[in-house]
Amino acid sequence: MNDFTPLPGPEFDSLSLEELVPYHHAARRAGNHKEAQRALGRLVWSFEGQVRFWVGRSVPRDEVDDLVQTVFASALESSFDEQTSGQFGAWLRTIARYRVADHWGKEERRIHADPLVEDHERDEEVWGPTPEAPDYTEDVIERALVEQALGELSDTHRRVVEVGGPKDLGFEGAPARETAQRINDQLSGQEGDPMTEANVHKILSRFRKRLAKLVNADNQEQGDG
């Protein structure tokens, strides 16, 4: 047993997602399952939609529930080993990717080298992993690829990525709303529509997607070479 003190409601509610994971683990280790369940519920609630979508892109609908549960279970177990990294969503995305690969009987770390099944319709019989989002947590993304993706952006979009992009990739990691505000401050007096929180998310999403393409192509090239 270790020292663990359950937090009262307001303090518990103010825990960030990154703080909820160690809180859950501390509660488990102390044998306080009720409190651990409380933290777990919030974690699952927060990301269930994302995980369901990531998994649902690659497996038939009747398999999705199983895999979503497996992803959360796997995430908890790997986080006991402190394999988590800064960005919780990216970390869960990585685990979802591996569990989908497992589902298809593929070797976890070779997913980049697997042929992509991109042009399937969701209800058709063709299923397989579609590893489009880069794995921020397990693979080292070469700086040159990040620079290449950045270099394809306009000045404003590049600035958005530098401010709001993930810390794992060397960016500031500012929240989208703050990023929009800072960009607008810098662009004050210039013509054009103001930057919005949604625009920041769109720019960052396109950057992630582009970077994923570059990483996948690079891995494919190295696999061939």
Added chain:
Amino acid sequence: MADVDRLFTEFIEAHLAGSDPDPWQYVGRLEGDERTELEELIDAYYVGAPPRQWDAEAFRGSAAERITDAIDRSYRGQAGWWPAVLPRLRDKARLKRSEVVKRLADALGVSDREKKVAGYYHEMEHGLLPSERVSPKVLDALASIVGTTSEALRTAGRPLTPEISSQDAADAVFARTAHPQEEYLAQLDVTEADEALAARPSDWDEVDELFLGG
């Protein structure tokens, strides 16, 4: 790709507004390359998107709560992910628990002691039976019934990381006749629990050996 951009914007705005939009409703409005493009964009967006705001009322009875409960049961027990995996496999095989028990008792050649098998199977599903004590014969039979492999069951039953509740669970298994743990009984309905407990004679027999002999 104008439709992609428009739908992606609509999706993000709805998500940021907290309405928890169904991404497949947006993706489903497109076909071919455009559909793939939007899927990939939403996939990437979700990596950095704000998480769903906590809503205790909506959580109750939700899929998220079912996932939470299944994982939680596993951590409370000492049989790895069996509390999460076994009910799932049973559901997928479209078998009631009573049917699994009947087939299991038959396969093990102890159909005359089905109630005792039922008690042990309940404990497996609730993580109260130490997985390493369950014999390969039981796992082989069960795997065949629910459509998996005995190796997969054995792997799923490995202890989880924080081995904090093993003594509690062991108490529930081995102090098995007179004063069963309240937590265990609370997880069963009264009839099931009574039957499971009443079916256990004090004498060690072949069924005990199968489920506790390793």
